Amino acid sequence: MSKLTDQLSQNLINHRDYPLVKSVAANTWYTGRDLEEDVAALREQFAEQKIGAGDQVLIVLPNSPVFLPLNQALWEIGAVAHPIAAKTPVPELLDEWTTYHYQAVITLPALGEAMEAPLIPWARVRLHTMPELAILTDAGQLAYRINAPQMAPREDDLALILNTSGTTGKPKRVGLTHRMLVNAAHYDIMSHALTPDDTAMVVMPMFHINAQVISVLATRLSGGKLVIAPKFSASAFWPTIEDNHVTWVSVVPTIISILLMNQNALKAYHDNIHLRFVRSSSFALPEDKLVSFQSRFHTQVLEGYGMTETASQSTLNPIQAPKIGSAGKPVGTDLRIRLADGTLTKKPFVEGEIVLRGDHVIHDYLEPHPDSFADGWFLTGDIGYLDQDGYLFVKGRRKEMINRGGEKVAPAKVENVLNELDWIAQVAVIGLPDNLYGEAVTAVVIRQDPTADPQNAKADLLDFARHHLAAYECPTEVVFVKAFPVNTTGKVLRPKLRDQLMRGGKLYEA
Numbered sequence: 304m305s306k307l308t309d310q311l312s313q314n315l316i317n318h319r320d321y322p323l324v325k326s327v328a329a330n331t332w333y334t335g336r337d338l339e340e341d342v343a344a345l346r347e348q349f350a351e352q353k354i355g356a357g358d359q360v361l362i363v364l365p366n367s368p369v370f371l372p373l374n375q376a377l378w379e380i381g382a383v384a385h386p387i388a389a390k391t392p393v394p395e396l397l398d399e400w401t402t403y404h405y406q407a408v409i410t411l412p413a414l415g416e417a418m419e420a421p422l423i424p425w426a427r428v429r430l431h432t433m434p435e436l437a438i439l440t441d442a443g444q445l446a447y448r449i450n451a452p453q454m455a456p457r458e459d460d461l462a463l464i465l466n467t468s469g470t471t472g473k474p475k476r477v478g479l480t481h482r483m484l485v486n487a488a489h490y491d492i493m494s495h496a497l498t499p500d501d502t503a504m505v506v507m508p509m510f511h512i513n514a515q516v517i518s519v520l521a522t523r524l525s526g527g528k529l530v531i532a533p534k535f536s537a538s539a540f541w542p543t544i545e546d547n548h549v550t551w552v553s554v555v556p557t558i559i560s561i562l563l564m565n566q567n568a569l570k571a572y573h574d575n576i577h578l579r580f581v582r583s584s585s586f587a588l589p590e591d592k593l594v595s596f597q598s599r600f601h602t603q604v605l606e607g608y609g610m611t612e613t614a615s616q617s618t619l620n621p622i623q624a625p626k627i628g629s630a631g632k633p634v635g636t637d638l639r640i641r642l643a644d645g646t647l648t649k650k651p652f653v654e655g656e657i658v659l660r661g662d663h664v665i666h667d668y669l670e671p672h673p674d675s676f677a678d679g680w681f682l683t684g685d686i687g688y689l690d691q692d693g694y695l696f697v698k699g700r701r702k703e704m705i706n707r708g709g710e711k712v713a714p715a716k717v718e719n720v721l722n723e724l725d726w727i728a729q730v731a732v733i734g735l736p737d738n739l740y741g742e743a744v745t746a747v748v749i750r751q752d753p754t755a756d757p758q759n760a761k762a763d764l765l766d767f768a769r770h771h772l773a774a775y776e777c778p779t780e781v782v783f784v785k786a787f788p789v790n791t792t793g794k795v796l797r798p799k800l801r802d803q804l805m806r807g808g809k810l811y812e813a
Contacts, residue, residue: 355451
């Protein structure tokens, strides 16, 4: 067995008679013994269907404790788990299955029936953590087998495949090994000071790296407990934390903004609720919202920087020494700033592309993309710099930089400044074509009160920008919209937003 599977198995043994994970949807806690029995039942079913070592298995399920025994059972037999969104349309699911030749799909029975694939053998399995699962196999690949392939997992065997949540094009498939996952989880444990006394709540999608490693795997390997919600609910957020003695939760800035605005959430909170911290990542949290959240809810916000390609985080603000506005300091990761000529530096305040390497960082994608790597370093495509204390400041995506008459404008910087205006609910800064300057710096804004005079709001924004930004950074266009196109983690899809605005998309305020 690998270190990962050994430690997960020991985690269940240690908690055989104790609650380990709760389903919020079912209002039920499951013990280590419940999960052990689920792992055994799944392994028995996999053997019957000839699923074994090296097989890659698509998982199409909503947030649920079943992910714990399901991942563990697959990893113990040397198979590879690839979770994708539970709401993936059937044609897209079938395309994913056939394009990459997955040996099996695990989903809910209703989706299995909807796939209408009579030639696909499938079976149902009942578990403690899920009333019924459907396991569909590819007869073309497995029919010839006498038994399931047998081989104990090795450290450098693939364990998990995740799609990147990129903002453009077809997602890249990231393959993470047993070694990468266990290393990443232990860095998460160390940097978050996790102990068996902690209880983490999962509200992020479990087909993403954040929930899979930072919340679930790190909690399991540290001996803590998990509370898994089907999805984020503003009204249920604080009651769930209070009822289950949750000590920390990982979120994205969008959730923090919602909790600050949602009246049901504000009413549900009271001073007897105590979190050690809230972890925020995916994109930069405006400083005013971070300060407001910490003041209103009496808890610390820790910002970090990470991605699927690094098996979770790369940097995190130290609990005892956070620096507002930064993404923190490297955790188990070598980090450099790469200049245009390929030179690497750690000198303070030198801006360039953030590049990473480490024992939890991939060396390539499953489908090779050599342009994303150089001399053993992963090229993130993000622009940033280190300060004199080694804290990372992320300025934005390299491909999102706006070229305003030869001057490079970082959208994230402009957004951080504009977010200081209290009437702005959310803002995205993009470049739109400009005949004279190449690109116009365009502020796309969702307002707190869409009924207020838009001309006054526009004038206020432009005046504020003139007093707080360099002339070339100031927006020359302001567009008010009802919503942004976002991915599953709430990150604004800038290219899609740009295309919709150029086509006159139906995002404008009524």
